Amino acid sequence: MTAKDAVEQAYRDHWSRLLALLVTRLRRFDVAEDGLQDAFLAAARTWPHQGVPANPAAWLLTAAHRRALDRIRREDNDRRRLPLLVTDLIAEDVVPPDPDPDAIVDERLRLLFACCHPALSPDARAALMLRFGAGLKTAEIARLFLVPESTMAARLTRAKAKMALAGIPLRRPAAEDLPPRLSVMVKVVYLLFAEGYRATSGPELQRPELAAEAIRLGYLLGELLRGDDEILALLALMILQHARRDARIDGEGRLVLLADQDRTKWHHDEIDRGLELVRGLGPASGDYHLQALIAAEHSTSGVTDWPRIAGLYAELERRTGSPVVRLNRAVAIAEAGAPQEALIVLDNLDEALPTNHLVPTVRAELLSRLGRRAEAVAAFDAALLLVRTDAERAHLERRRADQA
Template sequence: MTGQRAAGSVEAVFREDRGRLLALLAARFGDLDLAEEVVSDAMETALERWPVDGVPDKPLAWLLTVARRKALDRIRRDRAVAARLAALRVEADRSAAAHEEPGFDDIPDERLRLFFTCCHPALSMEARTALMLRFLAGLTTPEVARAFLVPAATMAQRIVRAKRKIRDARIPFRVPGPEELPDRLPGALRAVYLVFTEGYAASSGDGLMRPDLADEAVRLARILDGLLPGEREAKGLLALLVLTDARRAARVDAAGNQVLLEDQDRTLWDADLIAEGRRLVVPALTGPGVGPYAVQAAIAALHDEAVSFDATDWPQIVALYDVLLRIEPSPLVALNRAVAVAMRDGPEAGLILLDGLSGAAELRRYHLFHAARADLLGRLGRTAEAADAYRAALALTGNEPERATFQRRLAALTGRSREPGRGR
């Protein structure tokens, strides 16, 4: 076997199974640093051995065996590490025994433990998302740094601090018990959702989207749903992400310009993802106590099912936003509901609702709030006010394709080819 083919095999296993290896070793030894080091060592050994011996029938098992041996060797060489790990292991075993419940023994692999360790409430949301991208999605530290738009050295320090906090606070590598899961699961789902949001609509940069982040978020949602098949909100999140991501190919034109929903070529939407999302929505919505991700997935399904923008079932979408506003009230949900009301009842009705939200500081800092007002004001013929609203949106967005969209709309309102003092 050539070295190139062996390297390709190692890379494939690394991409698919690195998270499983890390989770297995972190759960076994209670130390994420040690797990990461020995996984890297095992991969290096594979690059040396597989070109000579061939790729084993069970690559993951081979890598796990090598990594375990290397971990034990390190522990034997370092008594301080051994003592610390022994204490952590005893504590983790006690904690796991205290929360042992029927059903949790059937989890197919250890990634769920790692998921909840990375998303422990003792960690900041930024630390949670960084750890998930690094250890569960398999991104390198420079790739995670690009996702957060910070230097690689800065992100490396953040990840080190987060791992140190896990170690020093003795955060156990375990699945929360049934009594804890309702409080812990939303944080894990939220972290995945935030990764997808940044991937689907980048907060800054030259591209409208970050497809790499969107892909990783969908992958993480699939892992979480697979490991917690009975959790309806995990299914609802996956449904929401695939139904939204189904429109990706239609969101930019050949020149890289943003294409708004009403102008998109719906034949470019991914029919397989839409079908998958629609299948997932049913169990996510079935039963008492529907969750916010399931409701948002139902809204996304209505958009995807419409044969045209004009044929969208806006009354049903408004009704679903009413539900969402009751179970998860927020200015952003109210903004989206106001836009849907404008589509159902006309721009004046939507604008009244938007103006009623103008006191929310969160929305005053949100470029799409001002863009929505500009659109409705423009439809009502209030050109000067619409232009001011587009200028406010321009001042708040760092995404170049979105800026270009606002500039084109502003130019159409004012009759100028470009906004004074701003280039493209």
């Protein structure tokens, strides 16, 4: 592995964990984030010449901490308004050992809980949790929320300033504090999983480490609120979808559609766990429950019941009004044998999802099934202008070539 690869790997593996540690110790979002960014820049400059350290996480934590302390010292005029630093800050000249996993879980939980404080708007809470609790980049969060990157950057800046002014504490949540914050925490876990399941940009279609992190956080929420059907349904949904990860990409990195996947590559022990959670739920009363039922249908070894899936999506669309759900309903209707009806369902979705390549992609596939090849080529061209992952781009180019 080259030094450049090591820096990128360290970012994927350690950014969110190190940021959680720095924020909870320094009590400053801006200082912690800037210090960690500076540490990664320093790693990119020095590792190619000095070699990758034996403990990259510890190196980065020490470097970030030193830079953060330097900044705090320069802010003499502001020091009076800052909370006192905790006494267990890492010594400047000592490389710390690997952070204790249990301590990291606790630190990250404190940070996530603080980010979803009721003093912030729901969208601001979710954005903060994804940025500081999960380590997503601002551009990635913007795409998840379907807003421009500049809008999301401004939203994060305002939210951080409000947290500082409000003096929101970083502490492990008490049971009575959880209910008013639960919906936002669950939403963020789901958005984190969505980015891991299907990346919004980059060379890879999926980011399994993010999906696994979302599942871990889902289990953590389940520990805090035992028996909550919404959390259990979300866990079931994530586990069932994540279980197919090794079959969604072939050996050459190409996208493999569900119907063509090698089901022996599915993680059937995880599927069994997900199905067990679904069976333990009560009546389908929540959005995640409906999605879990859909995922369960996709996880069966027999013939997929597409009419039932289309019906579940119809109910989900009735409840949420989500254009993404409508897009999925169109796919289910087509798979159930009605591509012309599915094409009608897509009407006006381009306006609702102007940057989503899946809208013209689905339209292209439907037009292809209907024998309207020239129109299908035009739709594939529209999708290629919007797609952001290399694997999906290659798939679209192959499908377009099939129509030409």
